[in-house]
Amino acid sequence: MNPELGNFALALACCMAAGQAILPLIGANRRDARLMALAPALAVGQMLALITSFACLIHAAITNDFSVQNVAANSAVSKPLLYKITGVWGNHEGSVLLWAMILSICGGAVALFGRNLPSALQARVIAVLGGVAAGFELFCLTTSNPFARVWPAPLDGQGMNPLLQDPGLAFHPPILYTGYVGFAVPFAFAIAALIEGRVDAAWGRWVRPWAVAAWCFLTCGIAMGSWWSYYVLGWGGYWFWDPVENASLIPWLTGTALVHSAIVVEKREALKIWTVLLAIGTFSFSLSGTFLVRSGILNSVHAFANDPARGVFILGLLALVIGGSLLLFAIRAPQLTTGGLFAPVSREGLLVLNNILLCSICAVVLTGTMYPPFMSLLFGKTISVGKPFFDATTIPLAIPLMVFMGFGPMVPWKRAQMWPVLRRLWWAACVALVALVLATVRMRDILPVLATATAVWVICSSLADIAERLRLFRQPLAYSWQRARSLPRAVFGAALAHAGVGIVVLGIAGMSQAAHRIVEVHVGQSEMLAGDSWTLTDVHPAEGPNYSALVATIEVRHNGRLITTLHPSKRTFASQHQTTTEVAIHTNLLADIYGVLGDRHGDDANPTYVLRLHYNPLAPWMWLGGLIMAFGGALSLSDRRVRVGAPRRAKTVDVVVVQ
Amino acid sequence: MTRKSRRLWLVVACMIGLGSAAALTLNAFSSNIVFFMAPSQVHAKPPPADRTIRLGGMVVAGSVHREKVKDTPVNLFDVTDGQAAVTVRYEGILPDLFREGQSVVAVGTVNPDGTFRASEVLAKHDETYMPKEVAEELRRSGKWDPRFGKAPDAASWNTMTAADTPKKPATQTPDGN
Numbered sequence: 001m002n003p004e005l006g007n008f009a010l011a012l013a014c015c016m017a018a019g020q021a022i023l024p025l026i027g028a029n030r031r032d033a034r035l036m037a038l039a040p041a042l043a044v045g046q047m048l049a050l051i052t053s054f055a056c057l058i059h060a061a062i063t064n065d066f067s068v069q070n071v072a073a074n075s076a077v078s079k080p081l082l083y084k085i086t087g088v089w090g091n092h093e094g095s096v097l098l099w100a101m102i103l104s105i106c107g108g109a110v111a112l113f114g115r116n117l118p119s120a121l122q123a124r125v126i127a128v129l130g131g132v133a134a135g136f137e138l139f140c141l142t143t144s145n146p147f148a149r150v151w152p153a154p155l156d157g158q159g160m161n162p163l164l165q166d167p168g169l170a171f172h173p174p175i176l177y178t179g180y181v182g183f184a185v186p187f188a189f190a191i192a193a194l195i196e197g198r199v200d201a202a203w204g205r206w207v208r209p210w211a212v213a214a215w216c217f218l219t220c221g222i223a224m225g226s227w228w229s230y231y232v233l234g235w236g237g238y239w240f241w242d243p244v245e246n247a248s249l250i251p252w253l254t255g256t257a258l259v260h261s262a263i264v265v266e267k268r269e270a271l272k273i274w275t276v277l278l279a280i281g282t283f284s285f286s287l288s289g290t291f292l293v294r295s296g297i298l299n300s301v302h303a304f305a306n307d308p309a310r311g312v313f314i315l316g317l318l319a320l321v322i323g324g325s326l327l328l329f330a331i332r333a334p335q336l337t338t339g340g341l342f343a344p345v346s347r348e349g350l351l352v353l354n355n356i357l358l359c360s361i362c363a364v365v366l367t368g369t370m371y372p373p374f375m376s377l378l379f380g381k382t383i384s385v386g387k388p389f390f391d392a393t394t395i396p397l398a399i400p401l402m403v404f405m406g407f408g409p410m411v412p413w414k415r416a417q418m419w420p421v422l423r424r425l426w427w428a429a430c431v432a433l434v435a436l437v438l439a440t441v442r443m444r445d446i447l448p449v450l451a452t453a454t455a456v457w458v459i460c461s462s463l464a465d466i467a468e469r470l471r472l473f474r475q476p477l478a479y480s481w482q483r484a485r486s487l488p489r490a491v492f493g494a495a496l497a498h499a500g501v502g503i504v505v506l507g508i509a510g511m512s513q514a515a516h517r518i519v520e521v522h523v524g525q526s527e528m529l530a531g532d533s534w535t536l537t538d539v540h541p542a543e544g545p546n547y548s549a550l551v552a553t554i555e556v557r558h559n560g561r562l563i564t565t566l567h568p569s570k571r572t573f574a575s576q577h578q579t580t581t582e583v584a585i586h587t588n589l590l591a592d593i594y595g596v597l598g599d600r601h602g603d604d605a606n607p608t609y610v611l612r613l614h615y616n617p618l619a620p621w622m623w624l625g626g627l628i629m630a631f632g633g634a635l636s637l638s639d640r641r642v643r644v645g646a647p648r649r650a651k652t653v654d655v656v657v658v659q
Numbered sequence: 660m661t662r663k664s665r666r667l668w669l670v671v672a673c674m675i676g677l678g679s680a681a682a683l684t685l686n687a688f689s690s691n692i693v694f695f696m697a698p699s700q701v702h703a704k705p706p707p708a709d710r711t712i713r714l715g716g717m718v719v720a721g722s723v724h725r726e727k728v729k730d731t732p733v734n735l736f737d738v739t740d741g742q743a744a745v746t747v748r749y750e751g752i753l754p755d756l757f758r759e760g761q762s763v764v765a766v767g768t769v770n771p772d773g774t775f776r777a778s779e780v781l782a783k784h785d786e787t788y789m790p791k792e793v794a795e796e797l798r799r800s801g802k803w804d805p806r807f808g809k810a811p812d813a814a815s816w817n818t819m820t821a822a823d824t825p826k827k828p829a830t831q832t833p834d835g836n
Contacts, residue, residue, distance in 0.1 A: 344668045352669065356676035364680050371688075382695035384713060386766075389691040393683040397676075518751050520732040527730065579755045598752035601725070601732075610732050610752055 003068050006056025007147040010097070013049035013104065014137035016042050020107070020130025024123035028195075036123035040111035043126045046133065047108035050101040054088075057097060057146050061088050067153035070094060070146045076159035076575060078546040086170035087160045092310075093146035095173060099290065100136045102174070102181040107133060110185060110210075117206060124192035125185070132184055135317045143310045162547070162573040162580045168228040176221030176248060180286040182214025183255055186262075187283035190276040191325055194332040199272040204265030207279065209637055211262055215255045216633035222248050223626025231583050236516055236594060236614045238622060241390045246369040247289030253362040254282040257355045259633075264348045267413060271352070273333050278355075280329060284322040290314075346416045350408045357401040364393040395447050402454035402505065406461030409494060410468070424468050428460035439509075448512040451505050458502035462495040493636025500632055503625030510591075510618025520601065520610050530615035532593070533557045539597075539609060547571040549582070552597045552609065556586070566595040568611075589624075592616040693766065699742040705769050714747065714775055715764040716740040723759055738763060738775075745769075749777040756782040 020042040027035025057070070061084045066072040074091045075084055089098040107129040114122050140146070163169075189207040193199045225248065230238040239245060258278040264271045342348045368385045375381045406428065410421045422429075436453035443449050467473070469487055470480040515530045526535040538553040551569040555562060566584035573580070586593040598610030695713045696706070706712055715738070722737035722744075734753055737744040747765050757763060757780065767777035 343665065344672075353672060353676075356673055360676045360680035363677065364684050367684050368687075382713075384693045384695070385688075385691060386693055388711075389687045392687040392691060393680070396683055397680060518732065519730045520727055521730065581755070596752070612752055 002056045002059050003065065003147040003149065006053045006060070007145065009049045009053035009056065010137060010141060010145075010147070013046045013053065013100075014134060014141060016046040016049060017104070017130045017134035017137055020046060021127050021134050024127040024130075025195075028120040028123045028127070031120070033119065036119050039123040039126040039130075042130065043104070043107040043111040046130070047101075047104040050097075050104040050137075054097055054101045057094060058085055058088050060147075061085065064157070066155070066157050067149050067151070068146075069148045069150040072150055072154050072157045074160045075157040076546065077156050078575075079157075079159060079165075080545055082167070082170060083160070083165050087164070089173050090160055090164045090169070093140070093144045095177070096136065096140045096144055097146050098174060099177055099181060100133060100140055102177050103129065103133045103136060103184055106181060106185050110188075114206075121189075121192055121196065121203075121206075124195055125188040128188035128191045129184060132188075132321060135321070139310075139313050139317060143313050159546070159573070159575045162571065162578050163232065166228070166232055168224060168232065172221065172224045172228055175217055175224060179214055179216075179218025179221045180248075180251065180289060182210065182217055183251060183258075183279075183283045183286050185210040185214065186258060186279040187325070190279035191328065193276060193336075194328050197332055197335050199265065199276060199336050201266050201269050204262050204267075204269075204272075204275065207275075208259065208262040208266060211255065211259050211279070212633050212637055215252075215259050216630040216637070218248070218252050218255060219626055219630040219633070222252060223623050223630070226626075227623045230619070231585055232580075236514070236596075236612070236616065238511065238619070241368070241385075241387050243369050244289075246365050247285075250362055250365055250369070251282050251285040251289060253358050253365070254278055254285060257358040257362075258282050260351050260354050260358075264351050268342065268348050270342060270348060271355075273336050273338065274355070276333065276336070277329060280322075280325045284318075284325070287318055287321060343415050345411065345418055347408065347411050347413045350404055350411055353404050354401065354408065357397055357404070361394050361397045361401070364397065365390065368393065391447070395451065398505075399450050399454050402458050402501070405498060405501070406454075406457050409465045409491075409498070410461070425461055425464055428457060428464045431460045432457035443509075443513060445512065448509040451509040455502040455505035455509065458505070459499045462499040462502070466492065466495050488639050490636040490639040493632045493634075493639070495632070496635060497629045497632030500625045500627075500629030503621050503628060505625075507618045507621030507623075507625055510621065511616055514614060514616045514619070516612065516614040518598075518610065518612050520608050522606060522608050527611075527613065529613045531558065532563065532615070534595070534611075534613050536609060536611060539600075539607075542569070544571065546575065547573045550597065550600070552595075552611070554584070554595050554611070554613075556593055564593060566593065568595045568597040570597050587620050589620055590618065592619040594619075695764075697740040697742075698738055698745040699740055701745050701769060701775070702743045702773075705773065708768060708771060711766065711768055711778075713764055713766050714738060714745060714777075715762070716745075718757070718759050718761060718763050719744055720759045722746075734780075738765065745773070745775050747775045747777050747780075749780050751780070753780055754782045758782070 020039065023035050023042070024039035026032070027038065057068075059065075060068045061071050061075050062081065064071070064075065064077055064084075066075075070091065070093050074087050074094075079087065088094040107126055110122065110125055110129065114125070117125070186207050189203065189210070193203055222245075225245065226238045229240065229245075230236075258275065261271050261275045261278055265275050368389050372382075372384050375383055406425065407421060410424060432453050435456035436449065439449040439452040443452070469491060470483045472480050517527065517529045519527045521527060521536050523536055523539060526533050528534075533556070535555045535557070536552060537555050540551055540553075542549045542551045549569045549571045551567055554566040554568065556564050556566065564586035566586060568584040569582045571580045571582060572578075581596055581598075584595045592614070594614035594616055596612040596614075598612060600607050600609055602608045693711050693713055694706075695715060698714065698716050701712075701714065717739055719737040719739050722735075724735055726733045726735065728750075731750055734749045734751070735746060736749075736759075737746050739745075747767075748770075749765065749767075761782065764781045765775060765777035766779040766781070767775055769775055
């Protein structure tokens with residue numbers, strides 16, 4: 001019964017989305033208030049229907065309803081409850097449904113929180129979201145229905161890929177998807193603005209919070225994904241420049257550029273056409289990112305669906321959405337009024353530089369990701385590009401980006417003098433120079449040294465920015481405190497986000513100095529790595545809920561003092577005939593001590609074990625910095641300027657009559 | 660500053676940004692692209708010692724053995740495409756799905772003595788999966804043609820022993836399975 005209810009709710013949502021795509025658009029064109037008023041109602045209705053549908057699928061998974069094919073293929077009675085729930089989106093059908101649900105929640109959010117928008121703009125935004133949602137829901141219904149039944153129903157399911165049985169992966173996809181899908185809202189705003197033929201400061205102000213919110217989720221999602229691959233895959237790496245990882249990095253780069261260029265639209269009414277293009281581009285990259293993951297064009301560990309019918313459908317959907325929006329852009333963009341030009345040394349000048357550099361990095365990553373598949377498609381050559389390529393291309397572009405990033409928040413709008421800015425930043429520059437010297441002494445290569453110095457520079461200049469605004473150390477502390485309370489939260493948010501970038505880069509630079517050893521030892525034998533002595537003291541078998549494990553005990557001592565005891569293990573999942581390695585990590589926030597248990601060799605009387613030992617300096621900073629960045633974004637979203645004081649449109653002849 | 664010079668500044672900044680991106684990309688492409696090679700190609704035309712390549716093929720049954728150099732385990736195995744075999748040396752833990760008689764991709768460099776020093780060994784998280792490059796190479800070497808059915812069963816490669824696989828490129832291909 002329940003799966004049918006879910007299926008019906010999904011079909012209902014698809015119909016409502018189709019209505020949502022068409023009716024408000026007609027209403028906005030005819031200035032028909034009743035038709036436009038349908039938009040929020042349909043968006044909320046569609047959201048509720050999809051939430052119901054998703055709840056039905058979760059219910060089927062929890063109650064072990066193996067007559068549902070999706071549950072039978074991906075779940076099992078013995079699976080722990082958490083993974084029964086998270087397993088729902090650990091497969092193709094479920095993840096498409098999750099994607100559609102998040103999109104409908106975005107539409108619902110625009111309906112509920114966008115009441116201060118002019119109703120014609122709101123109606124058009126919701127209509128565009130409805131159109132995209134209808135496409136995805138149709139895809140879900142026709143080619144990958146999660147509610148399809150199987151007869152006869154098996155007694156037990158096949159269980160899911162043991163690699164996915166992990167708390168990190170449980171929450172990684174929803175957050176990443178929210179990031180991807182969240183950029184649908186700025187996209188819808190861009191399309192609505194193109195239909196209206198008008199972009200002004202108010203538009204920039206409306207679109208920015210949505211872009212920032214999506215950016216926060218995407219940042220968190222990428223950080224979590226990187227953390228997952230660090231501790232689950234057990235290779236000691238955190239970013240593999242895998243096509244799927246790049247597919248999330250590319251919209252992140254353009255999304256970051258969007259978040260910054262929207263400021264220029266809001267404050268200076270410039271860069272308008274460019275911002276619209278960025279909004280379209282970011283969502284297009286998000287969509288293509290999903291497409292690349294789902295279609296298996298780029299083969300990688302993430303591709304769990306290789307079905308050509310789905311690929312063709314998604315390809316058509318992509319062509320429609322991306323091609324259609326770019327066509328609309330080409331037709332309407334010349335009609336948008338262009339903004340003023342501005343001086344190179346000014347806040348907006350630096351924001352333009354930020355956009356140029358971010359888009360250059362994006363272009364490089366895109367080229368590196370797409371070149372191998374194109375070469376194999378066109379010329380039949382099998383080649384691949386990896387970490388050396390991306391290191392050699394992205395880091396030289398990221399370093400100037402970071403240097404300018406330090407200046408950005410300090411430089412005034414319109415016209416600025418370099419000298420006062422430099423005077424405020426001299427100490428940050430000094431600290432960065434000290435860091436440069438220290439790094440040169442301690443590190444081997446040139447790029448990590450430069451990365452360290454620029455990261456320190458970014459962190460210090462963010463601190464200098466806040467200190468300057470608070471008049472810290474120049475006025476009494478009580479005065480500074482008062483200023484801190486009256487300062488908009490967005491200022492702290494931006495400084496935090498920038499400092500977060502610095503922390504991430506420090507973490508990456510630290511990881512370039514990581515040490516590792518692979519050893520084969522008897523129980524009781526000690527090995528040295530990074531000044532610590534690692535002793536394998538015990539290996540014993542253990543039983544889990546749906547696996548059996550071999551657990552090792554490794555004691556790590558520094559000068560005879562016990563630092564930590566690691567318990568890496570190897571799990572064997574009987575139902576899938578798979579083994580997974582469980583990494584043991586001990587962190588003191590400055591470095592990770594990371595141990596992996598490998599194969600067992602030798603005779604039973606005196607076996608040897610292969611161990612992989614890693615010492616990863618500053619590793620936790622990469623994810624900590626990512627979280628700080630996302631938190632900074634969230635802080636600027638909580639600014640009261642975003643919530644109250646609805647911006648008013650610039651008066652022009654073409655004002656749509658509201659009520 | 661005039662309007663014209665401001666516009667010029669903007670254009671120059673864009674040119675520098677995208678130009679340097681293009682220059683970096685081209686430069687990196689010339690030195691950092693990793694080519695896929697099959698064992699017979701490695702024999703026919705060994706790449707320079709500093710060039711990283713991806714070597715793909717089937718692990719020859721019975722060829723996997725280990726050495727121990729100063730507590731570090733070294734895995735040695737032969738990779739074949741049915742025409743020639745290359746011995747791979749890999750310091751590290753072989754992936755969970757590494758099996759004799761199944762497909763594998765190793766990333767690394769070719770030593771002057773003709774052996775392969777792998778820095779990474781990839782076996783996919785799926786026992787029935789065969790990397791695209793390996794499948795393509797099997798087809799080229801005449802081991803398998805997609806027109807005549809699906810890829811040879813992994814088990815049939817198990818029956819192929821090191822003796823069947825000439826170390827040097829052979830004039831005639833061994834019997835297809």
